Amino acid sequence: xxxxxxxxxxxxxxxMKRFMAAKARKQQRMAELEQLLRQDFVARTGEEPKFxxxx
Amino acid sequence: MHVLVKNQSLLTCxxxxxxxxxxxxxxxxxxxxxxxxxxxxxxxxxYGVDIAVSFDLDDLLEHGEAYMFNINNANRQRxxxxxxxxxxxIAIIGNFFEINSVALLYICETCDRMQAMRNRLFESWFxxxxxxxxxxxxxAKIRDLEDVENYAAMILRKDNxxxxxxxxxxxQTVNMFIxxxxxx
Numbered sequence: 001x002x003x004x005x006x007x008x009x010x011x012x013x014x015x016m017k018r019f020m021a022a023k024a025r026k027q028q029r030m031a032e033l034e035q036l037l038r039q040d041f042v043a044r045t046g047e048e049p050k051f052x053x054x055x
Numbered sequence: 056m057h058v059l060v061k062n063q064s065l066l067t068c069x070x071x072x073x074x075x076x077x078x079x080x081x082x083x084x085x086x087x088x089x090x091x092x093x094x095x096x097x098x099x100x101x102y103g104v105d106i107a108v109s110f111d112l113d114d115l116l117e118h119g120e121a122y123m124f125n126i127n128n129a130n131r132q133r134x135x136x137x138x139x140x141x142x143x144x145i146a147i148i149g150n151f152f153e154i155n156s157v158a159l160l161y162i163c164e165t166c167d168r169m170q171a172m173r174n175r176l177f178e179s180w181f182x183x184x185x186x187x188x189x190x191x192x193x194x195a196k197i198r199d200l201e202d203v204e205n206y207a208a209m210i211l212r213k214d215n216x217x218x219x220x221x222x223x224x225x226x227q228t229v230n231m232f233i234x235x236x237x238x239x
Contacts, residue, residue: 019197019207022123023205025111041105041130050130052127053127053128055126
């Protein structure tokens with residue numbers, strides 16, 4: 001049973017690590033897209049956007 | 056005119072094949088452009104909202120090739136409900152699956168605690184897009200290490216040659232967050 005528990009724990013930790021990494025990558029991409037959108041918005045309108053939303 | 060500035064991203068498009076703007080724009084209400092790289096797409100709405108979407112290679116699934124789908128928008132006023140945005144996103148995702156036999160992942164943003172609302176919106180869009188039942192969408196609630204409740208989804212075409220493997224791996228991954236060893 002201990003071996004079974006150890007295996008589940010290790011797999012769960014590995015899955016959580018991948019999930020947290022995926023969230024971190026998403027945040028990095030969101031920051032990049034926000035920068036691109038701000039630049040585009042200013043170039044197109046001459047004004048800063050008031051809202052930048054992540055979906 | 057769209058003038059998105061090229062930027063060097065650390066994120067990768069992996070083996071993703073570039074989407075066909077010609078095919079997307081044949082059905083999309085808004086004109087979609089690819090201003091930065093083959094995995095970033097952009098369109099401008101009737102209300103002056105700039106919207107960018109991206110597909111980034113992700114290893115949330117250990118074995119199946121999968122891409123994280125992201126949407127971001129910028130504007131000066133709160134935009135009204137715009138069904139053309141939904142239809143444009145659907146056209147982009149539809150072409151993604153026409154060209155790429157992989158899975159699409161989506162994690163709802165949690166920074167403002169509106170993740171449940173985002174999940175409902177995305178599910179309703181997808182239900183609309185899935186009229187012919189060509190796809191499956193699997194949604195999971197995952198409580199992360201920071202005790203935040205997340206909505207994570209995998210979208211897959213039913214004719215994907217590795218359909219069973221993808222579904223099995225997504226289920227196994229999600230189950231890892233639910234199962235707890237005894238005496239923990």
